[in-house]
Amino acid sequence: MKHIWPMAALAALAMPATAHAQAAAEGNTAPPPVVTVSGSATIASDYRFRGVSQSDRQMAVQGGITVAHESGLYVGTWASNLAGWGTFGGSNMELDLIGGYKAKLADNATLDVGLTWYVYPGGADKTDFAEHYAKLTGTAGPATLTAGVAYAPKQQATGRWYNSGADAAAGIYNRPGAKDDNLYLWGDGAVGVAGTPLTAKAHVGHSWGQDGLGPNATAVSPTGSYWDWSLGADATYRNLTLNLSYVDTDISRRGAAYLQPSFSKGQDGTGSIAGSTVLASLTAAF
Numbered sequence: 001m002k003h004i005w006p007m008a009a010l011a012a013l014a015m016p017a018t019a020h021a022q023a024a025a026e027g028n029t030a031p032p033p034v035v036t037v038s039g040s041a042t043i044a045s046d047y048r049f050r051g052v053s054q055s056d057r058q059m060a061v062q063g064g065i066t067v068a069h070e071s072g073l074y075v076g077t078w079a080s081n082l083a084g085w086g087t088f089g090g091s092n093m094e095l096d097l098i099g100g101y102k103a104k105l106a107d108n109a110t111l112d113v114g115l116t117w118y119v120y121p122g123g124a125d126k127t128d129f130a131e132h133y134a135k136l137t138g139t140a141g142p143a144t145l146t147a148g149v150a151y152a153p154k155q156q157a158t159g160r161w162y163n164s165g166a167d168a169a170a171g172i173y174n175r176p177g178a179k180d181d182n183l184y185l186w187g188d189g190a191v192g193v194a195g196t197p198l199t200a201k202a203h204v205g206h207s208w209g210q211d212g213l214g215p216n217a218t219a220v221s222p223t224g225s226y227w228d229w230s231l232g233a234d235a236t237y238r239n240l241t242l243n244l245s246y247v248d249t250d251i252s253r254r255g256a257a258y259l260q261p262s263f264s265k266g267q268d269g270t271g272s273i274a275g276s277t278v279l280a281s282l283t284a285a286f
Helices: 004-014 017-025 165-170 253-263
Strands: 035-044 060-069 073-081 093-106 109-119 129-140 143-155 180-192 198-209 226-237 240-249 277-285
Antiparallel strands (some): 035 277, 109 129, 129 143, 180 198, 198 226
């Protein structure tokens, strides 16, 4: 390969200027790269995972990067800070390791399947867990619709280890080693507003499965079966996107109080980390 590039450069220099002009006139462009790298960095007023605050309703700094191959295979990582009082252990950070495959089914339809490994660096043993996902995305004019499913098979991280929030706060395992699975179905919609940088967005999701806190007082579906939804809009300028969204769940205040020792900095039970909120975020893509 070291000898090919100099030869190619000499050949290009030897081509007549008219050939270059003809190529430009015909609109010839370089082929797409075999491997692409993309990423983003976000500042958010709260980190909501399926409607539940993971940062105790406080600001979160997040970022991710994805490396994709032209075949459709990709790997990536994404991270965010969590509630700061120490329940998650270690650095109080979520680190997602992602691998998948994206297939183009039609000009306006894409299927994306993969696996996310949720890691809490430095946290307690058995807190990390794996979740399979699949999502189908279609476009029609300015509208984009996505239907998705995520399934975490039975594992200790998604089992219910505590009978109550008080037990979780005291670090008393009622059922250590318990395993459970979790299923999450969701739908997203986005519609661009013609002539503006605005995109209206909507989301609805439903969780089934894990009905309590797992090891180190974490949870995917913290109260079992529940709904979450959001309505909002993006405003985009170049590589910057500002989002404002209304986020809510149907988790009761009593159910949210069960989570308080695990997802909040204190254990006073004030406020609801699963209640309605207006979420603001600013994302820079690269």
